[in-house]
């Protein structure tokens with residue numbers, strides 16, 4: 001059985017595998033100088049089956065390790081070696097070993113051993129040794145180095161085991177042709193490429209679901225002019241062209257002195273004036289002159305360089321510049337228009353207006369902006385067991401959580417929300433609720449009643465008022481999902497389980513709201529993180545685990561789950577700061593491997 005290998009390095013890795021006695025080491029000893037001659041810098045990882053040692057008894061480094069140091073790093077001006085006592089149960093992990101290689105120092109890593117790993121390998125074979133061929137069971141063999149008496153299938157490159165130059169040519173070609181694999185995102189969808197979901201019984205992928213939802217959403221065209229102070233996370237409707245330069249004048253970034261760089265040799269310079277922020281020096285600075293200047297003050301004509309006050313001495317209006325050799329022309333000068341030039345598009349239509357964007361617009365002098373109308377989202381819950389918080393909890397019932405999570409997330413996305421409350425689970429009430437909601441809202445969202453339960457009247461109600469698809473999405477949580485149209489409104493029937501509601505909202509409703517709101521950057525963001533524990537899923541479905549990401553001591557982003565993952569356990573969301581997304585072609589992610597996460601701090 002081969003174990004899946006993913007290369008953590010930005011350089012190629014090539015293995016050499018053979019039964020012992022075939023001559024791997026002999027070949028590598030000849031191959032390494034041959035590759036060096038071609039200018040290829042090599043790292044070699046060798047798998048040893050015995051308890052080896054690289055140090056010499058009696059040497060200080062040996063004695064310190066034997067005294068109990070878990071790691072000893074011995075270094076001289078020509079070489080360093082890190083020795084680590086790291087007893088592991090099975091073989092050492094190649095991924096971990098590869099991460100120790102300094103990829104900027106070498107061009108390729110040659111790996112000897114690790115026969116079972118699915119890394120590209122050259123198999124060495126001598127028919128005379130009567131050993132079986134490895135490539136028969138290992139599709140990762142890319143070439144076979146052998147003698148004339150070995151049969152090699154046409155699909156593999158045949159190399160002459162005794163022709164080192166030929167093998168070196170192959171390795172060089174392999175290195176030159178190797179391309180770092182592109183990160184494969186767990187969910188890839190394309191708004192223009194709409195798949196056709198096939199009936200309600202068959203499951204569709206998350207990507208298909210998102211694409212299909214988005215195909216039904218047209219960005220709003222309705223705009224309004226709103227005071228900057230009242231804009232909260234709304235979407236800009238037109239490109240905003242700057243009418244001014246920012247900064248307006250070339251000004252100083254430091255409290256200090258302004259002078260011409262060419263005058264450095266003429267020190268001490270004569271201080272002819274002091275320029276405060278909001279003021280300017282009316283004359284052109286002459287040769288040998290400087291002005292005292294404050295941060296933000298306009299740099300006078302004739303000056304092009306600023307020295308910070310703490311690196312100067314001034315006495316009797318004569319200025320001495322300290323550390324003159326460190327001064328560079330133009331230092332600490334903020335050029336007019338360097339942030340935004342007059343006539344430039346300062347912010348493009350479709351931008352979401354957060355704090356930074358609002359500050360930028362204010363810095364350009366705008367006090368009102370054209371923005372898209374807010375999407376209106378109406379939300380209700382269904383189910384006889386669902387009770388209103390604040391009221392007494394009847395036996396066998398639960399309080400309504402979903403309406404509050406949905407309303408909150410919709411508000412965070414800048415929507416105007418309508419709370420329709422808990423609607424009785426009967427066809428007539430649901431029908432009138434849906435048709436009424438569609439007259440008021442762009443998007444109507446319900447939760448519960450989309451699976452196969454007997455009391456799921458929502459399906460019948462929907463059939464009365466609009467067109468709806470009931471999908472099984474190949475994901476967990478959030479498998480059942482209803483999506484449809486009631487007149488011009490989009491309808492989402494989210495599953496009842498509270499975590500499934502939130503995950504489905506994030507994946508399907510969120511992009512729909514953002515596209516409808518006119519936002520251009522609504523694609524979900526994925527960040528790679530290192531799994532701090534083994535993660536499990538099932539192939540054929542996308543798994544959304546609730547996770548906590550943090551910065552590990554080594555500076556990498558790591559992620560672990562929040563523990564129990566029941567789709568009714570809202571605590572798993574409360575304790576999480578991201579979703580861990582395991583793609584539908586992956587069953588397990590071992591600890592230490594990379595996995596994608598979707599941070600959701602901006603939504604919850």
Ligand SMILES: Nc1nc2c(c(=O)[nH]1)N[C@H]1C(S)=C(S)[C@@H](COP(=O)(O)OP(=O)(O)OC[C@H]3O[C@@H](n4cnc5c(N)ncnc54)[C@H](O)[C@@H]3O)O[C@H]1N2
Pocket residue numbers: 381382383385386398399400401402403447448449450451452453456478479480494495496497498500567568
């Ligand atoms: N035979 C099958 N049963 C179920 C399937 C299936 O495929 N075959 N799918 C399961 C999955 S997955 C989910 S998710 C649920 C979704 O079912 P519904 O959308 O019909 O939701 P309900 O049955 O109404 O409720 C499920 C669960 O959620 C609780 N709930 C409902 N509304 C709220 C609310 N507003 N606040 C808090 N909790 C709520 C409800 O009490 C149930 O416990 O179906 C599985 N079954």
Ligand code: MOO
Pocket residue numbers: 475476477478479480495497500567568
């Ligand atoms: O949506 Mo359900 O289990 O996947 O909660």
